[in-house]
Amino acid sequence: MRSFFLGFALSLLAGSVALAQTPPATIVIHGGAGALAPGRYSPEEEAAYKAKLTEALDIGYSVLEDGGSALDAVEAAIVLLEDSPLFNAGKGAVFTREGKNELDASIMDGASLNAGAVAGVVKVKNPIRLARAVMENSEHVMFARDGAEEFAKQQGLETVKKKYFYTDKRWRAYKEALQAEKQKSDKESAMPAGFKYGTVGAVALDKNGNLAAGTSTGGMTLKRYGRVGDSPIIGAGVYADNKSCAVSSTGHGEYFMRLTIARDICAQVEYGGRSVEDAANDVIHNRLDALGGGGGVIALGADGSYAMVFNSKGMFRAVKSESGVVEVAIYGEAAK
């Protein structure tokens, strides 16, 4: 009988230790999902992508390691990816139908449920910084186009000439997409293979147990009519709530908006009692598949559990955790 009580007391103790344990500081990032089959890139290109992902991962993780906030880690990682011409965000954004670069971004704080988003900015060097300024320095959540630009100016954010966002690679893709469209008349014409590359995002869990998520993109090649995709939509391209999880999405945005993918994963965790991984798998492999959409998500739970899930051939992705996990990957081989 004594051993029973002893065992019971020990298990209570273990329980409280487990509760008191700080979950491992963790950052997960992505650089977009798409038709990324092995062979798509040369070994040198692959190395360049992995090096940049690693750099962003390390910058974000070092913020967490120093006791910084999940928000700061997410912003730092995304700024680095925006500044790289490799990804479809900030410098290196794809071109709209009119041959312009129009950028969207969003950020969310899982502790307060504060959020900020911008759609269709053309001069702000780092849209993720503008999204954060909207969250922290305005009464609003989302600003669009010229209004967002005006707010950026008022906030003193760094702006660049429109030419800054130009890259030869994206210009060629734009010209090819226009050409492909001329030769086709079906609905797919505006969406040549590979159009979905390169949205970037990050989710982080800091040492205080707070979650944050952010997403930044140049949107879809040949987009028109001031099309707004999922990246600046709270609940679609981004969501964070300490009660459940943090998510950043990448893919064919229209499907992500209709399914409110980021919120849905967190809702399945919160109300359905599912693990982050099960919820992410359900949303991508059941719901997104059922509608015929493509893309992926990174998701991170308040307990440090995470998932990197996509139904495309590959997704630029990386994770680094206090638990010792470090992974940088492109193709499907390591999909969870």
Add this chain to the structure above:
Amino acid sequence: MRSFFLGFALSLLAGSVALAQTPPATIVIHGGAGALAPGRYSPEEEAAYKAKLTEALDIGYSVLEDGGSALDAVEAAIVLLEDSPLFNAGKGAVFTREGKNELDASIMDGASLNAGAVAGVVKVKNPIRLARAVMENSEHVMFARDGAEEFAKQQGLETVKKKYFYTDKRWRAYKEALQAEKQKSDKESAMPAGFKYGTVGAVALDKNGNLAAGTSTGGMTLKRYGRVGDSPIIGAGVYADNKSCAVSSTGHGEYFMRLTIARDICAQVEYGGRSVEDAANDVIHNRLDALGGGGGVIALGADGSYAMVFNSKGMFRAVKSESGVVEVAIYGEAAK
């Protein structure tokens, strides 16, 4: 023993009859939530609001009665409310900081999860029709500002001179709000009492068991920087999924975006097994309250159960169902 089996067989039969029963065709509409205490309006004004709500309700319900789709019912009811100067949508929209009318709208089909939304249009007479055109005639879900206008033109939608949206009442409210702001310096200054009136919305369940939801608004008085509120955001101002429910929101949009209110209600129904009423109550009276936000929702389940819930003093609202329910209300007395 025989009576036991007979009873069992009968209850099985009753069960299958219940399953096979078509849920009652139902439409629920709202005309905005806000500081609507008794005495806010004269008896004549109250009668005018109730008459217009009844007219919209009847138009929507007659679509359902004739075997029309939930989408058509939602659109018909909202068009009527947009055309009325009483509500903050279409004619009668509030003014932005620059003294303009900028309109947002969204619509969603619960059968297909198709959705359409527009933000910041200034010339389209019925933004809800434009949202539907985006849903049905484009590859995209959301268009903003000048791009949305261009799409409207291409679709041949009716446009009006900007002056069409002007009403004396809203212009006076705009001038008063500007004046009130000058006299105050705190954060509340841009939000005088009553700023939240009048977004309109509808949810419907048709005889085929399909759900739809729509929302239309002029947004927030004194809004600036191309502010996008919750009304055109799928998951915040609107959501519809035959698996769970249809929701249209009204209130202080920023809170509705952060909480993805419409999607959250449907997620609680889908994953948490809650009733539509319990889910709507939780979202408005627990979650929205906790953040300090104000407003309300109408929600309609696939079984015909519905809720009209708000944490403000009142909400213009009405419901009509094949089950025999008819209710038109303004103040809190009949809040479910």
